[in-house]
Amino acid sequence: MAMAGRLRRCLPLLRRVLTSDSLSASHRPASIKVLTPTLTNQEFSRNYAAASAPKEQKVKVPLTIFGVSGNYASALYIAAVKANVLDKVESELLTLVEASKRSPTFSLFMKDLSVTADTRVKAINDICAQAKFSDITNNFFAVVAESGRLVHIERIAQRFAELTMAHKGEVKAFVTSVIPLPPEEERELKGTLLDIIGHGKKVKVEQKIDTSILGGLVVEFGQKVFDMSIRSEDVVTFTEQTMFEQLRMGR
Incomplete structure (x- = not known):
C-alpha cells in the first residue's frame, strides 16, 4: 500500500x-543522448542511393533520429512510404531480427566483420529470396550488409518501429x-x-x-x-x- x-x-x-x-x-x-555511432551524409547517400529508386515525391520523416541506426531507419522509412509497403517492410525487418536471435550462427555471421562484403551480400540476398521479402527490404539489407552495418540491424529495427509508430500517431x-x-x-x-x-x-x-x-x-x-x-x-x-x-x- x-x-x-x-x-x-x-x-x-x-x-x-x-x-x-x-x-x-x-x-x-x-x-x-544518442546511443549509436555516427554515419556521414556522404557515406549514407552513397550506400543507400545505389539500392533505392529515384525520388518521385517528398516524404517527411515523422521523427528526427540520429546515428547509424537513425540514418538507416529513416532511409528505409522513406523508401517504404514511397512504395506504400510500410507495414510489410516493418514485418520483414522484425522477421530477420527474430531469426538472428534464434540462430547463434546467423547472429555471429551478422557481427563478423571479417566476412567479405560480397559474401555478406550474397548470403543476405539468398535469405531475402527464400523469405520472399519485398524488393525494398531486400535492397535495404543488401546495402546494410555491403557497408558492414549488419551488427546494427536490431537497433535499426527499433528506430524504424519508432518511425512507424509516429507515422500512425x-x-x-x-x-x-x-x-x-x-x-x-x-x-x-x-x-x-x-x-x-x-x-x-x-x-x-x-x-x-x-x-x-x-x-x-x-x-x-x-x-x-x-x-x-x-x-x-x-x-x-x-x-x-x-x-x-x-x-x-x-x-
Missing part, C-alpha cells in the same frame, strides 16, 4: 514536470517501477502524456519492474527520459524537491 501511495504521489508531479517551462535545456536529463512509453503500475495510475499517466504529445494520438505503456528502486517512476518516451525514482535506502520520503533535483542532475 505504501509503495502504491508513492506511485500515486509521483504522477501529479510528473505531470507538472512534463508541462513545466521552468526546466531549461541545460536542466534536461543527461540520459537523453502512436507513442510508446516505457515505465519502470518497483511494482506494476495499477490500472488507475496507468490511465493517469497516459492522460499526462497525451497532454504533452497532443490528444488524438495513441499511447502504449510498456511496464518494467526494477526491484532495485524503492519508489517513484522512470518514464521514457520518444527520446526523453524522466527519472524520478528513489534508489537510496537513506531516502525515506518522496518529496517534490528531491524529484526536481534528480531531474536537474540527470539522475
Whole structure:
C-alpha cells in the first residue's frame, strides 16, 4: 500500500514536470543522448542511393533520429512510404531480427566483420529470396550488409518501429517501477502524456519492474527520459524537491 501511495504521489508531479517551462535545456536529463555511432551524409547517400529508386515525391520523416541506426531507419522509412509497403517492410525487418536471435550462427555471421562484403551480400540476398521479402527490404539489407552495418540491424529495427509508430500517431512509453503500475495510475499517466504529445494520438505503456528502486517512476518516451525514482535506502520520503533535483542532475 505504501509503495502504491508513492506511485500515486509521483504522477501529479510528473505531470507538472512534463508541462513545466521552468526546466531549461541545460536542466534536461543527461540520459537523453544518442546511443549509436555516427554515419556521414556522404557515406549514407552513397550506400543507400545505389539500392533505392529515384525520388518521385517528398516524404517527411515523422521523427528526427540520429546515428547509424537513425540514418538507416529513416532511409528505409522513406523508401517504404514511397512504395506504400510500410507495414510489410516493418514485418520483414522484425522477421530477420527474430531469426538472428534464434540462430547463434546467423547472429555471429551478422557481427563478423571479417566476412567479405560480397559474401555478406550474397548470403543476405539468398535469405531475402527464400523469405520472399519485398524488393525494398531486400535492397535495404543488401546495402546494410555491403557497408558492414549488419551488427546494427536490431537497433535499426527499433528506430524504424519508432518511425512507424509516429507515422500512425502512436507513442510508446516505457515505465519502470518497483511494482506494476495499477490500472488507475496507468490511465493517469497516459492522460499526462497525451497532454504533452497532443490528444488524438495513441499511447502504449510498456511496464518494467526494477526491484532495485524503492519508489517513484522512470518514464521514457520518444527520446526523453524522466527519472524520478528513489534508489537510496537513506531516502525515506518522496518529496517534490528531491524529484526536481534528480531531474536537474540527470539522475
